[in-house]
Amino acid sequence: MKEFLRRFAAWCGFFRCPLCEEKGGNGRNEICPECREQLELLPVKGRCRGCGGRIDSALAVCSNCMAYPERPYCDALAVMEYSGAGRTLIRQMKFGNRPELARPLAMLAAEKLRESGMEFDVIVPVPIHWRRFLERSYNQTELLGTLLASETGKPMIKALKKTRATPHQSRLKKSKRQKFLKNSFALCDRSIEGKNILLLDDVLTTGATVSTAAKELLKNGANSVKVLCCARTPLKIRMSSRNG
Ligand SMILES: [Zn+2]
Ligand SMILES: [Zn+2]
Incomplete structure (x- = not known):
């Protein structure tokens, strides 16, 4: 009724x-x-295992991912391109103080996950530094994780914490950016040992953030790490983006 x-x-x-x-x-x-x-929703079949975007070459990764060192995670899924209405949706949720937009995003992510048949045991959100948390009063990725957990029936574990605030990445050169990211995550929950993890982030740009987080999880005994991001930055605006 x-x-x-x-x-x-x-x-x-x-x-x-x-x-x-x-x-x-x-x-x-x-x-x-x-x-x-x-929304520029991305296809699940024929996706790049490095960023979840479209494959634009004869190889298993897209031309952008070829420029980066091998990823520590084994698969990636992206819901949509970070452009147009998708970009507005994510920016509103993140910076526009509209956490209610996390639900439609989580539902889209759950849809893509079902379509991909990707298997995992637990969801681990990429953390933000407490200073960013104070600025925003919520962690958008954690919020997405909670909603995704209820959509998929898999638990969310806040296994990582951010040990220092990294400056917005656009202001840094590539070498400096990597230096800042190094050791910027620490494990704070050992229950991820032996688990297959779905690492969740909102926007994937170079993949440096999720790579650093995945390394920390694997170093501490996670069995495998796969990445799910709401959006990945398309090639053309990647250079000037603020995200990791
Ligand atoms: Zn790629
Ligand atoms: Zn509408």
Whole structure:
């Protein structure tokens, strides 16, 4: 009966889409079909194992990932490109103080996970430094992790902590960036030992952040690490991005 009422209310236009705020919502906080259409969702089949993006060469990784050293994780999945409406969605959640946008994102991520058949035991979110936490009052990746855990039925373990705040990466040269990231994560929960981990981050740019986090998990006995990110930065704007 409840389901019938929700559908009826949605049909009457009672709910608003959380992204465009027009009357196209479905009462489950999912984004409306028009907004969804504007997202550049990435294909699950034929994806790059380094960043989750489209393969644009004859090799197993995309041309961008070829420029980076071998990743410590074995697979990556990205929900969409970090551009257009997808970029707005993530930036609103992160910097626009709109944590409610984490739900539609988590639902999209769960959809991609099901489609990929990716297997894992636990979800580990990439942490933020407490100083960033104070600025924002929530950790968007942790929030996504909690929602994704309820969508997938797999537990979330906050196994990592950020030991120092890394400056926004666009302000640093590649060598400096790597130096800053080195040892910037520490394990704080040993229950990940022997587990297959799904490492969750919001935006993947160079893959340096998730690589550093994955190394720390593997060093401490994780069985394997796979990466799930909400969006990956497309090649053209990668150089000027603020994310890791
Ligand atoms: Zn919409
Ligand atoms: Zn790639």
